[in-house]
Amino acid sequence: MNWTWFHRLSAPKSFYEVSGRWLPWLTGLMLVLMLTGLLWALVFAPADYQQGNSFRIIYIHVPAAFLAQSVYLMLAVAGLVGVVWKIKLADVALQQAAPIGAWMCALALITGAIWGKPTWGTWWVWDARLTSMLILLFLYIGIIALGQAISNRESAARACAVLAIVGVVNLPIIKYSVEWWNTLHQPATFKLTEKPSMPAEMWWPLLILVLAFYCFFAVVLLMRMRLEILKREARTSWVQAALKTLVGNNA
Amino acid sequence: MNPARKKRLLIILLIVLGVGAAVGLALLALQQNINLFYTPTQIATGEAPKDTRIRAGGLVEKGSLVRDAQSLAVSFRVTDGLHSINIQYQGILPDLFREGQGIVALGRLRAPGLLIADEVLAKHDEQYMPPEVTKALEETGMLKHYEKKGATP
Numbered sequence: 001m002n003w004t005w006f007h008r009l010s011a012p013k014s015f016y017e018v019s020g021r022w023l024p025w026l027t028g029l030m031l032v033l034m035l036t037g038l039l040w041a042l043v044f045a046p047a048d049y050q051q052g053n054s055f056r057i058i059y060i061h062v063p064a065a066f067l068a069q070s071v072y073l074m075l076a077v078a079g080l081v082g083v084v085w086k087i088k089l090a091d092v093a094l095q096q097a098a099p100i101g102a103w104m105c106a107l108a109l110i111t112g113a114i115w116g117k118p119t120w121g122t123w124w125v126w127d128a129r130l131t132s133m134l135i136l137l138f139l140y141i142g143i144i145a146l147g148q149a150i151s152n153r154e155s156a157a158r159a160c161a162v163l164a165i166v167g168v169v170n171l172p173i174i175k176y177s178v179e180w181w182n183t184l185h186q187p188a189t190f191k192l193t194e195k196p197s198m199p200a201e202m203w204w205p206l207l208i209l210v211l212a213f214y215c216f217f218a219v220v221l222l223m224r225m226r227l228e229i230l231k232r233e234a235r236t237s238w239v240q241a242a243l244k245t246l247v248g249n250n251a
Numbered sequence: 252m253n254p255a256r257k258k259r260l261l262i263i264l265l266i267v268l269g270v271g272a273a274v275g276l277a278l279l280a281l282q283q284n285i286n287l288f289y290t291p292t293q294i295a296t297g298e299a300p301k302d303t304r305i306r307a308g309g310l311v312e313k314g315s316l317v318r319d320a321q322s323l324a325v326s327f328r329v330t331d332g333l334h335s336i337n338i339q340y341q342g343i344l345p346d347l348f349r350e351g352q353g354i355v356a357l358g359r360l361r362a363p364g365l366l367i368a369d370e371v372l373a374k375h376d377e378q379y380m381p382p383e384v385t386k387a388l389e390e391t392g393m394l395k396h397y398e399k400k401g402a403t404p
Contacts, residue, residue, distance in 0.1 A: 162263075
Protein backbone atom coordinates (compact mmCIF):
# COMPACT_ATOMS: atom_id res chain seq x y z
CA MET A 1 0.00 0.00 0.00
CA ASN A 2 1.19 3.45 -0.84
CA TRP A 3 1.40 5.69 2.20
CA THR A 4 2.99 8.76 0.61
CA TRP A 5 -0.33 10.67 0.63
CA PHE A 6 -0.51 10.13 4.37
CA HIS A 7 3.00 11.43 4.98
CA ARG A 8 2.35 14.39 2.74
CA LEU A 9 -0.88 15.20 4.60
CA SER A 10 0.80 14.84 7.99
CA ALA A 11 3.03 17.82 7.25
CA PRO A 12 1.49 20.77 9.15
CA LYS A 13 1.49 23.06 6.13
CA SER A 14 -0.34 20.73 3.76
CA PHE A 15 -2.75 19.66 6.53
CA TYR A 16 -3.58 23.32 7.10
CA GLU A 17 -4.27 23.85 3.41
CA VAL A 18 -6.30 20.65 2.85
CA SER A 19 -8.36 21.05 6.03
CA GLY A 20 -9.12 24.65 5.02
CA ARG A 21 -10.65 23.32 1.82
CA TRP A 22 -12.72 20.62 3.63
CA LEU A 23 -14.02 22.77 6.44
CA PRO A 24 -16.81 24.69 4.63
CA TRP A 25 -18.21 21.47 3.14
CA LEU A 26 -18.13 19.63 6.45
CA THR A 27 -19.75 22.58 8.23
CA GLY A 28 -22.53 22.70 5.65
CA LEU A 29 -23.13 18.97 5.88
CA MET A 30 -23.15 19.15 9.68
CA LEU A 31 -25.71 21.99 9.74
CA VAL A 32 -28.02 20.20 7.30
CA LEU A 33 -27.84 16.89 9.20
CA MET A 34 -28.18 18.54 12.61
CA LEU A 35 -31.23 20.64 11.65
CA THR A 36 -32.99 17.77 9.84
CA GLY A 37 -32.21 15.34 12.63
CA LEU A 38 -33.27 17.60 15.50
CA LEU A 39 -36.48 18.70 13.79
CA TRP A 40 -37.40 15.12 12.89
CA ALA A 41 -36.47 13.76 16.30
CA LEU A 42 -38.08 16.41 18.49
CA VAL A 43 -41.18 17.24 16.44
CA PHE A 44 -42.12 14.49 14.00
CA ALA A 45 -40.94 11.24 15.57
CA PRO A 46 -43.73 9.47 17.52
CA ALA A 47 -43.64 9.33 21.32
CA ASP A 48 -42.79 6.05 23.04
CA TYR A 49 -45.69 3.89 24.23
CA GLN A 50 -44.35 3.63 27.78
CA GLN A 51 -42.15 6.66 28.36
CA GLY A 52 -44.04 9.22 26.31
CA ASN A 53 -41.96 12.16 25.24
CA SER A 54 -39.17 11.69 27.76
CA PHE A 55 -37.65 9.03 25.51
CA ARG A 56 -36.62 11.79 23.09
CA ILE A 57 -33.53 12.44 25.18
CA ILE A 58 -32.15 9.32 23.46
CA TYR A 59 -31.57 11.55 20.42
CA ILE A 60 -28.87 13.43 22.32
CA HIS A 61 -27.79 10.70 24.71
CA VAL A 62 -26.98 7.99 22.17
CA PRO A 63 -25.01 10.17 19.69
CA ALA A 64 -23.04 11.72 22.59
CA ALA A 65 -22.24 8.29 24.03
CA PHE A 66 -21.25 6.98 20.58
CA LEU A 67 -18.96 9.92 20.08
CA ALA A 68 -17.43 9.74 23.56
CA GLN A 69 -16.25 6.19 22.79
CA SER A 70 -15.25 6.80 19.16
CA VAL A 71 -13.24 9.89 20.10
CA TYR A 72 -11.41 7.88 22.72
CA LEU A 73 -10.57 5.22 20.14
CA MET A 74 -9.33 8.02 17.88
CA LEU A 75 -7.12 9.35 20.72
CA ALA A 76 -5.58 5.89 21.10
CA VAL A 77 -4.94 5.55 17.35
CA ALA A 78 -3.43 9.03 17.24
CA GLY A 79 -1.31 8.13 20.26
CA LEU A 80 -0.09 4.95 18.58
CA VAL A 81 0.75 6.79 15.35
CA GLY A 82 2.51 9.51 17.34
CA VAL A 83 4.62 7.12 19.41
CA VAL A 84 5.51 4.60 16.70
CA TRP A 85 5.87 6.80 13.62
CA LYS A 86 6.81 10.02 15.46
CA ILE A 87 4.32 12.12 13.51
CA LYS A 88 3.81 15.45 15.28
CA LEU A 89 0.38 16.04 13.80
CA ALA A 90 -0.85 12.97 15.73
CA ASP A 91 -0.09 14.74 19.01
CA VAL A 92 -1.95 17.85 17.82
CA ALA A 93 -4.96 15.67 16.99
CA LEU A 94 -4.80 13.86 20.35
CA GLN A 95 -4.54 17.02 22.44
CA GLN A 96 -7.28 18.81 20.52
CA ALA A 97 -9.74 15.90 20.40
CA ALA A 98 -9.54 15.08 24.12
CA PRO A 99 -11.63 18.03 25.42
CA ILE A 100 -14.34 17.40 22.79
CA GLY A 101 -14.51 13.75 23.84
CA ALA A 102 -14.64 14.73 27.50
CA TRP A 103 -17.60 17.05 26.87
CA MET A 104 -19.42 14.37 24.89
CA CYS A 105 -18.85 11.89 27.72
CA ALA A 106 -20.15 14.40 30.27
CA LEU A 107 -23.16 15.12 28.04
CA ALA A 108 -23.96 11.40 27.79
CA LEU A 109 -23.72 11.01 31.58
CA ILE A 110 -25.85 14.09 32.29
CA THR A 111 -28.59 13.29 29.76
CA GLY A 112 -28.58 9.72 31.06
CA ALA A 113 -29.10 10.94 34.62
CA ILE A 114 -31.93 13.26 33.55
CA TRP A 115 -33.61 10.36 31.76
CA GLY A 116 -32.92 7.93 34.59
CA LYS A 117 -34.76 9.93 37.25
CA PRO A 118 -38.27 9.63 35.75
CA THR A 119 -37.70 6.25 34.08
CA TRP A 120 -35.75 4.22 36.59
CA GLY A 121 -36.53 6.25 39.67
CA THR A 122 -32.94 7.29 40.36
CA TRP A 123 -30.34 9.71 38.96
CA TRP A 124 -27.45 7.32 39.36
CA VAL A 125 -26.71 3.70 40.17
CA TRP A 126 -23.28 2.13 40.39
CA ASP A 127 -23.96 -0.43 37.71
CA ALA A 128 -21.26 -1.60 35.30
CA ARG A 129 -22.31 0.56 32.32
CA LEU A 130 -22.60 3.82 34.24
CA THR A 131 -19.43 3.24 36.22
CA SER A 132 -17.31 2.32 33.18
CA MET A 133 -18.61 5.42 31.40
CA LEU A 134 -17.62 7.53 34.42
CA ILE A 135 -14.13 5.97 34.25
CA LEU A 136 -13.98 7.02 30.59
CA LEU A 137 -14.68 10.60 31.66
CA PHE A 138 -11.88 10.36 34.24
CA LEU A 139 -9.52 8.99 31.56
CA TYR A 140 -10.31 12.00 29.37
CA ILE A 141 -9.73 14.39 32.26
CA GLY A 142 -6.48 12.57 33.06
CA ILE A 143 -5.22 12.94 29.49
CA ILE A 144 -6.10 16.64 29.39
CA ALA A 145 -4.44 17.26 32.77
CA LEU A 146 -1.34 15.25 31.83
CA GLY A 147 -0.94 17.14 28.56
CA GLN A 148 -1.04 20.46 30.38
CA ALA A 149 1.06 19.45 33.39
CA ILE A 150 4.20 18.54 31.45
CA SER A 151 5.80 21.60 29.86
CA ASN A 152 8.13 19.70 27.52
CA ARG A 153 6.03 19.11 24.38
CA GLU A 154 7.61 15.78 23.47
CA SER A 155 7.40 14.17 26.92
CA ALA A 156 3.83 15.40 27.29
CA ALA A 157 2.95 13.89 23.91
CA ARG A 158 4.45 10.52 24.81
CA ALA A 159 2.82 10.42 28.28
CA CYS A 160 -0.62 11.29 26.87
CA ALA A 161 -0.25 8.77 24.06
CA VAL A 162 0.58 5.93 26.47
CA LEU A 163 -2.33 6.84 28.77
CA ALA A 164 -4.69 7.02 25.80
CA ILE A 165 -3.53 3.65 24.45
CA VAL A 166 -3.72 1.88 27.81
CA GLY A 167 -7.19 3.31 28.49
CA VAL A 168 -8.53 1.58 25.39
CA VAL A 169 -9.01 -1.49 27.61
CA ASN A 170 -12.04 0.34 29.03
CA LEU A 171 -13.87 0.53 25.67
CA PRO A 172 -14.85 -3.17 25.33
CA ILE A 173 -15.84 -3.08 29.01
CA ILE A 174 -18.27 -0.21 28.32
CA LYS A 175 -19.65 -1.91 25.23
CA TYR A 176 -20.18 -5.36 26.72
CA SER A 177 -20.95 -4.32 30.32
CA VAL A 178 -24.68 -4.68 29.70
CA GLU A 179 -24.17 -8.24 28.43
CA TRP A 180 -21.54 -9.53 30.85
CA TRP A 181 -23.19 -8.37 34.06
CA ASN A 182 -26.63 -7.63 35.46
CA THR A 183 -27.03 -3.89 35.01
CA LEU A 184 -29.86 -1.42 35.34
CA HIS A 185 -28.91 0.09 31.99
CA GLN A 186 -30.65 -1.62 29.08
CA PRO A 187 -28.75 -3.28 26.18
CA ALA A 188 -28.04 -1.24 23.06
CA THR A 189 -31.06 -0.10 21.07
CA PHE A 190 -29.03 1.23 18.19
CA LYS A 191 -26.81 -1.49 16.74
CA LEU A 192 -24.61 -1.37 13.69
CA THR A 193 -24.82 -5.07 12.91
CA GLU A 194 -28.40 -6.05 13.73
CA LYS A 195 -31.87 -4.75 13.19
CA PRO A 196 -32.50 -1.97 15.72
CA SER A 197 -35.09 -2.48 18.47
CA MET A 198 -36.99 0.54 17.24
CA PRO A 199 -39.35 1.22 14.35
CA ALA A 200 -37.94 3.07 11.34
CA GLU A 201 -39.68 6.38 12.07
CA MET A 202 -37.86 6.56 15.41
CA TRP A 203 -34.63 5.07 14.15
CA TRP A 204 -33.96 7.30 11.12
CA PRO A 205 -33.69 10.58 13.06
CA LEU A 206 -31.36 8.80 15.48
CA LEU A 207 -29.10 7.68 12.63
CA ILE A 208 -29.10 11.19 11.15
CA LEU A 209 -28.23 12.72 14.50
CA VAL A 210 -25.40 10.22 15.06
CA LEU A 211 -23.94 11.24 11.69
CA ALA A 212 -24.52 14.92 12.53
CA PHE A 213 -22.62 14.52 15.80
CA TYR A 214 -19.70 12.88 13.97
CA CYS A 215 -19.65 15.78 11.48
CA PHE A 216 -19.81 18.22 14.40
CA PHE A 217 -16.80 16.50 15.95
CA ALA A 218 -14.88 16.62 12.65
CA VAL A 219 -15.60 20.33 12.19
CA VAL A 220 -14.65 21.31 15.74
CA LEU A 221 -11.58 19.08 15.69
CA LEU A 222 -10.31 20.53 12.38
CA MET A 223 -10.86 24.09 13.63
CA ARG A 224 -9.04 23.39 16.89
CA MET A 225 -6.18 21.58 15.12
CA ARG A 226 -5.72 24.43 12.63
CA LEU A 227 -5.46 26.94 15.43
CA GLU A 228 -3.01 24.75 17.34
CA ILE A 229 -0.86 24.29 14.21
CA LEU A 230 -0.72 28.06 13.73
CA LYS A 231 0.38 28.42 17.36
CA ARG A 232 3.02 25.69 17.22
CA GLU A 233 4.44 26.71 13.85
CA ALA A 234 4.14 30.42 14.53
CA ARG A 235 7.77 31.07 13.64
CA THR A 236 7.75 29.38 10.22
CA SER A 237 7.50 31.49 7.12
CA TRP A 238 4.34 29.78 5.76
CA VAL A 239 2.39 30.58 8.93
CA GLN A 240 3.55 34.20 8.75
CA ALA A 241 2.36 34.33 5.14
CA ALA A 242 -0.96 32.62 5.97
CA LEU A 243 -1.59 35.03 8.83
CA LYS A 244 -0.80 37.96 6.60
CA THR A 245 -3.44 36.89 4.06
CA LEU A 246 -5.97 36.24 6.87
CA VAL A 247 -5.45 39.67 8.41
CA GLY A 248 -5.33 41.24 4.96
CA ASN A 249 -8.74 39.75 4.12
CA ASN A 250 -10.35 41.09 7.26
CA ALA A 251 -8.80 44.56 7.14
CA MET B 252 8.73 -0.76 8.71
CA ASN B 253 12.13 0.05 10.14
CA PRO B 254 13.41 -1.83 13.21
CA ALA B 255 13.06 1.13 15.62
CA ARG B 256 9.38 1.57 14.74
CA LYS B 257 8.78 -2.16 14.93
CA LYS B 258 10.31 -2.22 18.42
CA ARG B 259 8.17 0.69 19.63
CA LEU B 260 5.03 -0.93 18.18
CA LEU B 261 5.87 -4.21 19.95
CA ILE B 262 6.44 -2.48 23.29
CA ILE B 263 3.09 -0.68 23.00
CA LEU B 264 1.30 -3.91 22.06
CA LEU B 265 2.88 -5.69 25.04
CA ILE B 266 1.81 -2.90 27.41
CA VAL B 267 -1.78 -3.04 26.12
CA LEU B 268 -1.86 -6.84 26.35
CA GLY B 269 -0.46 -6.71 29.89
CA VAL B 270 -2.93 -4.09 31.09
CA GLY B 271 -5.74 -5.89 29.29
CA ALA B 272 -4.88 -9.18 31.00
CA ALA B 273 -4.60 -7.48 34.41
CA VAL B 274 -7.95 -5.72 34.07
CA GLY B 275 -9.55 -8.89 32.70
CA LEU B 276 -8.38 -10.94 35.67
CA ALA B 277 -9.46 -8.25 38.13
CA LEU B 278 -12.93 -8.12 36.57
CA LEU B 279 -13.15 -11.91 36.63
CA ALA B 280 -12.27 -11.93 40.33
CA LEU B 281 -14.83 -9.20 41.04
CA GLN B 282 -17.48 -10.83 38.81
CA GLN B 283 -20.04 -11.17 41.58
CA ASN B 284 -19.53 -7.67 42.95
CA ILE B 285 -20.01 -6.00 39.57
CA ASN B 286 -23.46 -7.48 39.06
CA LEU B 287 -25.95 -4.84 40.10
CA PHE B 288 -28.50 -7.32 41.38
CA TYR B 289 -29.12 -10.97 42.23
CA THR B 290 -31.68 -12.92 40.25
CA PRO B 291 -34.37 -14.88 42.17
CA THR B 292 -32.56 -18.10 41.20
CA GLN B 293 -29.33 -16.85 42.74
CA ILE B 294 -31.24 -15.97 45.91
CA ALA B 295 -32.98 -19.35 46.00
CA THR B 296 -29.68 -21.23 45.64
CA GLY B 297 -28.17 -19.21 48.47
CA GLU B 298 -25.68 -17.20 46.40
CA ALA B 299 -26.96 -13.94 47.85
CA PRO B 300 -25.66 -12.96 51.29
CA LYS B 301 -28.16 -12.88 54.17
CA ASP B 302 -28.53 -10.05 56.72
CA THR B 303 -27.12 -7.41 54.42
CA ARG B 304 -28.64 -5.04 51.93
CA ILE B 305 -28.81 -6.62 48.48
CA ARG B 306 -30.50 -5.86 45.21
CA ALA B 307 -32.88 -8.33 43.64
CA GLY B 308 -33.91 -8.01 40.02
CA GLY B 309 -36.37 -9.70 37.70
CA LEU B 310 -39.78 -9.39 36.10
CA VAL B 311 -42.82 -8.51 38.18
CA GLU B 312 -45.10 -11.56 38.08
CA LYS B 313 -48.45 -10.88 36.47
CA GLY B 314 -51.32 -10.72 38.91
CA SER B 315 -49.05 -10.70 41.95
CA LEU B 316 -49.22 -6.98 42.79
CA VAL B 317 -51.18 -6.29 45.98
CA ARG B 318 -51.66 -2.69 47.11
CA ASP B 319 -52.64 -1.86 50.66
CA ALA B 320 -55.83 0.20 50.68
CA GLN B 321 -54.79 2.33 53.68
CA SER B 322 -51.11 3.06 53.00
CA LEU B 323 -48.44 3.08 50.33
CA ALA B 324 -47.43 -0.49 51.17
CA VAL B 325 -47.26 -2.85 48.21
CA SER B 326 -46.18 -6.42 47.79
CA PHE B 327 -45.44 -8.31 44.61
CA ARG B 328 -43.53 -11.32 43.32
CA VAL B 329 -40.43 -11.02 41.15
CA THR B 330 -39.50 -13.91 38.91
CA ASP B 331 -36.79 -14.88 36.44
CA GLY B 332 -38.80 -17.80 35.06
CA LEU B 333 -37.27 -20.46 37.31
CA HIS B 334 -37.68 -19.09 40.81
CA SER B 335 -39.46 -16.13 42.31
CA ILE B 336 -39.30 -14.12 45.51
CA ASN B 337 -41.78 -11.99 47.44
CA ILE B 338 -40.99 -8.30 47.76
CA GLN B 339 -42.60 -5.93 50.24
CA TYR B 340 -42.15 -2.22 49.78
CA GLN B 341 -43.53 0.97 51.23
CA GLY B 342 -43.32 4.08 49.09
CA ILE B 343 -43.94 5.49 45.63
CA LEU B 344 -43.21 3.16 42.74
CA PRO B 345 -41.50 4.58 39.61
CA ASP B 346 -43.66 5.48 36.59
CA LEU B 347 -42.54 2.48 34.57
CA PHE B 348 -43.44 0.01 37.31
CA ARG B 349 -46.09 -2.40 36.09
CA GLU B 350 -46.68 -6.12 36.04
CA GLY B 351 -44.48 -7.86 33.50
CA GLN B 352 -41.88 -5.09 33.70
CA GLY B 353 -38.31 -5.64 34.88
CA ILE B 354 -37.44 -4.05 38.23
CA VAL B 355 -34.57 -3.92 40.69
CA ALA B 356 -35.38 -3.77 44.42
CA LEU B 357 -32.88 -2.84 47.12
CA GLY B 358 -33.42 -4.28 50.59
CA ARG B 359 -32.78 -7.08 53.06
CA LEU B 360 -33.73 -10.75 52.85
CA ARG B 361 -35.90 -11.58 55.85
CA ALA B 362 -37.42 -15.02 55.54
CA PRO B 363 -36.36 -17.36 52.71
CA GLY B 364 -37.83 -15.83 49.57
CA LEU B 365 -38.95 -12.58 51.19
CA LEU B 366 -37.23 -9.26 50.57
CA ILE B 367 -38.15 -6.10 52.47
CA ALA B 368 -37.28 -3.37 49.99
CA ASP B 369 -36.56 0.27 50.74
CA GLU B 370 -35.97 1.27 47.11
CA VAL B 371 -37.55 0.01 43.88
CA LEU B 372 -36.12 0.96 40.48
CA ALA B 373 -37.75 0.20 37.14
CA LYS B 374 -35.53 -1.42 34.55
CA HIS B 375 -36.21 -0.30 31.04
CA ASP B 376 -35.55 -2.59 28.09
CA GLU B 377 -34.11 -1.59 24.74
CA GLN B 378 -37.48 -1.74 22.96
CA TYR B 379 -39.02 1.53 21.85
CA MET B 380 -42.38 1.71 20.12
CA PRO B 381 -44.94 4.33 19.21
CA PRO B 382 -48.28 3.83 20.99
CA GLU B 383 -50.16 2.95 17.77
CA VAL B 384 -47.80 0.05 17.09
CA THR B 385 -48.35 -1.35 20.57
CA LYS B 386 -52.08 -1.13 20.09
CA ALA B 387 -51.87 -2.98 16.80
CA LEU B 388 -49.69 -5.64 18.40
CA GLU B 389 -52.16 -6.04 21.21
CA GLU B 390 -55.03 -6.49 18.83
CA THR B 391 -53.26 -9.21 16.90
CA GLY B 392 -52.13 -10.85 20.13
CA MET B 393 -48.44 -10.45 19.27
CA LEU B 394 -47.61 -8.49 22.37
CA LYS B 395 -46.30 -11.04 24.83
CA HIS B 396 -43.73 -9.17 26.87
CA TYR B 397 -45.68 -6.14 27.82
CA GLU B 398 -48.46 -5.69 30.27
CA LYS B 399 -51.54 -4.21 28.67
CA LYS B 400 -53.26 -2.80 31.69
CA GLY B 401 -51.85 0.47 33.00
CA ALA B 402 -49.79 1.19 29.91
CA THR B 403 -50.24 4.89 29.39
CA PRO B 404 -49.76 5.79 25.75
